Amino acid sequence: MLWSLCLLWAAGALAAPLNRARPKLLLISFDGFRWDYDRDVDTPNLDQMARDGVKAQYVTPPYITITSPAHFTLLTGRYVENHGVIHNMWFNTTSGQKKPYYQTLHEEEWWDNGTLPIWITAQRQGLKAGSLHFPGTAARYQGEVPLKQEQEPPLHNYKNETIWREKTDKVMGWFRDEDLDFVSLYFGEPDSTGHLYGPDSPQRREMVEQVDRAVGYIRQSADRHGLTHLLNIIITADHGMSTVHRKGTVEEITLSKIPGFSFKDVSFHLVDYGPSGMLLPKPGKLETVYNALKGAHPHLHVYKKEEMPERLRFSKNPRILPIVLYADPGYLINGYFPVQINKGEHGFDNQEMDMKPFFRAVGPVFHKNLEVGPFETVNIYPLMCHILGIRPEVNDGHLNATKHMLVSSTGKTTNYRHNAVVGLSAVAGFLLVVFVVLIAQRIFRKKDDSKMLKSSKDFSEPEKQSRL
Numbered sequence: 001m002l003w004s005l006c007l008l009w010a011a012g013a014l015a016a017p018l019n020r021a022r023p024k025l026l027l028i029s030f031d032g033f034r035w036d037y038d039r040d041v042d043t044p045n046l047d048q049m050a051r052d053g054v055k056a057q058y059v060t061p062p063y064i065t066i067t068s069p070a071h072f073t074l075l076t077g078r079y080v081e082n083h084g085v086i087h088n089m090w091f092n093t094t095s096g097q098k099k100p101y102y103q104t105l106h107e108e109e110w111w112d113n114g115t116l117p118i119w120i121t122a123q124r125q126g127l128k129a130g131s132l133h134f135p136g137t138a139a140r141y142q143g144e145v146p147l148k149q150e151q152e153p154p155l156h157n158y159k160n161e162t163i164w165r166e167k168t169d170k171v172m173g174w175f176r177d178e179d180l181d182f183v184s185l186y187f188g189e190p191d192s193t194g195h196l197y198g199p200d201s202p203q204r205r206e207m208v209e210q211v212d213r214a215v216g217y218i219r220q221s222a223d224r225h226g227l228t229h230l231l232n233i234i235i236t237a238d239h240g241m242s243t244v245h246r247k248g249t250v251e252e253i254t255l256s257k258i259p260g261f262s263f264k265d266v267s268f269h270l271v272d273y274g275p276s277g278m279l280l281p282k283p284g285k286l287e288t289v290y291n292a293l294k295g296a297h298p299h300l301h302v303y304k305k306e307e308m309p310e311r312l313r314f315s316k317n318p319r320i321l322p323i324v325l326y327a328d329p330g331y332l333i334n335g336y337f338p339v340q341i342n343k344g345e346h347g348f349d350n351q352e353m354d355m356k357p358f359f360r361a362v363g364p365v366f367h368k369n370l371e372v373g374p375f376e377t378v379n380i381y382p383l384m385c386h387i388l389g390i391r392p393e394v395n396d397g398h399l400n401a402t403k404h405m406l407v408s409s410t411g412k413t414t415n416y417r418h419n420a421v422v423g424l425s426a427v428a429g430f431l432l433v434v435f436v437v438l439i440a441q442r443i444f445r446k447k448d449d450s451k452m453l454k455s456s457k458d459f460s461e462p463e464k465q466s467r468l
């Protein structure tokens with residue numbers, strides 16, 4: 001009786017702080033949500049989230065500002081030249097083969113190039129991770145996958161609001177029923193609408209209203225699943241969107257029309273993909289190609305790979321081709337003739353304000369009603385590792401850039417340590433009680449048995465109650 005009471009008390013003392021210690025984290029990306037998209041749309045749910053949490057003025061994505069590279073930076077905290085997912089398209093310069101975005105999601109070696117996404121790191125340190133539709137979800141990393149892993153099927157309807165709600169509830173179910181610690185969740189809008197109609201269109205504004213409703217639904221669903229007190233939610237994006245100058249109003253960039261340039265001098269090219277391009281000149285043709293293109297158009301930037309501006313961090317990777325091209329906002333890089341019809345594009349210099357995504361965060365670890373200045377998205381990874389209490393892999397971010405958003409600057413890593421201390425104290429306390437009880441038994445046994453029982457009861461009862 002006495003022993004079981006002591007054991008019960010000790011179990012309670014140990015379990016309580018450990019349960020409380022596990023913060024959960026949901027990372028959400030709304031593809032192509034530019035930092036200022038809430039300025040010309042009524043967004044009551046995003047506004048409420050800002051009052052309940054943290055809002056950054058904007059964040060700076062890595063270059064190249066396209067979907068797969070920028071999302072992999074969110075998951076790894078590394079610049080694109082360091083994580084190796086340098087494009088949305090897998091390609092082979094020998095065979096000339098290219099795979100479009102969706103097929104590349106399933107091209108494992110493209111993703112698993114030496115950098116571990118946060119799911120794998122979290123799981124190696126005892127947590128449970130999941131990912132729904134986030135770019136990179138379909139691959140294995142060093143043979144490992146997130147516990148819950150779903151990539152969207154081909155021809156997925158990225159804008160169906162009913163599907164958005166189903167995705168949301170599924171993820172909340174993972175947190176509640178499977179006790180996941182970290183999940184990344186992806187929505188393909190407002191990117192598609194921004195491309196199709198342009199960032200200044202009424203269609204884009206309507207889609208932002210839909211995103212706002214989704215944000216309201218996400219928070220409501222978290223509440224419905226009983227998660228509000230432990231779930232932290234970060235909402236951000238991979239890049240922004242910029243209006244493409246209309247045909248006829250500007251001089252377009254078409255490589256085949258540039259004097260001295262010939263596609264006969266390149267053995268592989270990646271152009272007609274928004275404002276960026278890469279070329280592999282044939283042997284001995286590097287200077288010819290470079291000299292023909294450099295300065296050929298006032299809005300075309302041409303670099304040899306190793307001469308890329310350092311700040312872009314898009315140079316030191318064997319996958320990047322010898323000549324890198326990018327255009328100023330409003331311009332696209334066309335190959336033989338213009339084939340691109342989008343009214344909005346991204347992929348531009350990450351310094352351009354149009355390329356900056358939004359950032360919001362809410363949950364028990366975050367300050368309330370706090371607006372912070374801009375920071376680079378490489379810093380989201382160390383922040384997430386800190387919240388989850390895991391050791392980050394080598395990365396290009398720093399907690400310094402984001403820790404002022406947290407209620408306690410010491411954060412959860414130290415909380416784990418704190419809890420270990422509490423746990424150990426509980427064990428020590430338990431052993432002390434056992435020791436005292438044993439001594440008492442020895443003393444009382446020599447005297448009066450009924451007295452002993454009473455005194456030990458007095459002993460354990462208030463101790464146990466203080467733990468309830």
Ligand SMILES: *[C@@H]1O[C@H](CO)[C@@H](O)[C@H](O)[C@H]1NC(C)=O
Nearest residue numbers: 091092093094095096097109
């Ligand atoms: C690239 O294509 C060449 C020629 O078809 C082939 O030999 C090589 O294995 C391919 N490389 C990859 C990584 O697929």
Ligand SMILES: *[C@@H]1O[C@H](CO)[C@@H](O)[C@H](O)[C@H]1NC(C)=O
Nearest residue numbers: 084109112113114115318319
């Ligand atoms: C990364 O990919 C390149 C080829 O694209 C390959 O040569 C290299 O070995 C890969 N590195 C790792 C660590 O997978």
Ligand SMILES: *[C@@H]1O[C@H](CO)[C@@H](O)[C@H](O)[C@H]1NC(C)=O
Nearest residue numbers: 157159160161162163164166
């Ligand atoms: C949206 O998805 C739901 C659920 O899958 C489906 O029933 C509905 O028909 C879809 N709506 C549209 C407009 O595609």
Ligand SMILES: *[C@@H]1O[C@H](CO)[C@@H](O)[C@H](O)[C@H]1NC(C)=O
Nearest residue numbers: 396397398399400401402403
């Ligand atoms: C982070 O902040 C600490 C304390 O202010 C400082 O010593 C350190 O150099 C900073 N590190 C970086 C990478 O900014």
Ligand SMILES: [Zn+2]
Nearest residue numbers: 031032067238
């Ligand atoms: Zn994108």
